[in-house]
Amino acid sequence: MGEFKDIAHLIRLAGVFLLGLIFFLVFRSVTIPKSFGRYGPFRGAALVELSSRPLSFAGHAACENCHPDVAALKANGVHKSLNCESCHGPLAKHADDPGNVKPVLPDVAQLCIRCHSENIAKPAGFPQVNAKEHSGGQACNTCHQPHSPGFDAGGKK
Amino acid sequence: MEGFMYPNEVELQWGILIVLYPFLTGLVAGAFILASLERVFRVEEVKPTYRLSLLTALAFLIVAPLPLQLHLGHPERSLEMYLTPHRSSAMAMFGFVYLWYLMAVLVVEIWLDYRRDIVRLAESSRGVKGLLYRALTLGSYNISPAALRIDDRVGWIITLIGIPSAFLLHGYVGFIFGSVKANPWWSTPLMPVVFLFSAMVSGIALVLLMYMVTSAMRRVAVDMRCLDTIAKYLFYTFVIDFALEMLDLIHRIYESDESFRSLDFMVHTRLFYSQILIQIFLGTLAPLALLSLTQMITFPAAARRRIYAIASVLTLVGIFAMRWNVVIGGQLFSKSFLGYTTYKVGFVTREGLLPAVALMILPFAILYVLIKILPPWQEESPFVAEAHGDD
Structure with a gap:
């Protein structure tokens, strides 16, 4: 009995740790979303939520249905x-209602250089230019046909 | 910036706060290992610094994760590291190592060591302070010789567990850098070992300095036997640390892999001041020379104190420079080995110099409060005579 009295404070300390552990486990079970870990280290229900959001992109099949000439080019x-x-850009609304929702044409001055501005990190064969020196401020589609750029793309190169 | 950098390398992601994090953690591990010298290895000479080392370790350990919190865009999400840890994340596992070391080792060891004082203070204090001490007793006022003997035994076991835990804590910080295989400046299995020994060096130097400063502030004479012993251990660990760092360097020079030209260029240009001058000459060779002098020649006590103080300050500067050169140096060159960027420290920004300085002062403020609550000075404690009587 005497020995138990002398370790009573250690048992109390263990009790404090146990309380801490119980608090942690309760806090964990309350805060972690139920579907966490169903498919991996993320909230499983997030997949359903994301798939129920309205679509922004129509997909190229929808575009090709109405614009076969561009698709062929x-x-x-x-x-x-x-x-x-x-x-x-995302055009699901235009695909749903082509008559009323008219897409805005992209600004070529901004669009083309996203991929084609000069950078030493790009493969040497990839077409890349210093836009200012190359065109002197002219829009790229003055000379280039964006849907099929190259030397043999009818009129424009 | 010069040469070619990939777009994501131009701006450094890890700044001065991430330099501070291994520096602070290192001081914790070092201070604890010094404390364990007395407890486990029975180095009686360092006894006057035993409690001070533990409190220093606690104060710095509390602050150690704060630079990381400031670095995060969403610090409130860091808690999720404990709630839903991912086993493949080195940082998530470090959270548990940190928690284990803080709660299971440091807090328990301090509590056991101070229990007698806490009980006496709970009985003699009034007001808020009395309430605090009464809470700290956990309602148990048993300080019979038998109970204290058990405390001593349990404390010894906790310290024994604490030593590998301290090794794990700081070895892990080294591992976090050493395991980044994409970065040749960091990726070496020696990194955890180098971090561990530099941690011991910096922690010992800090406690040595703190012991001298607190003694001077309290206008009591320092125990020269204690000081000489700590300095001796500082010298020995520093020799091992330096040998390991040189081993790494020689290995890199001899191997001369594809990253070598780039790293060599960096050491000769951008890192010349911080690595060659501050870290190696001022922060390593100078204190090593000073400490080795005290081992070879018997100086008068006053001169020894001065030499130890200078050597400790230089050591701390050197170890901070080492953390700087690892963290910042590892981000100054391109993975293409064709270009180099520069790091500009902000001042009043979330990750700038001002928060870094504040975080460097904060552990000392915490230590001041801890010392006020739990005085580590054995000679002032009215219960010391009894404590020794029990042994």
């Missing part, structure tokens, strides 16, 4: 692997 050019909405 693009299919043979160097931009064939690019999606329409990569340059034109």
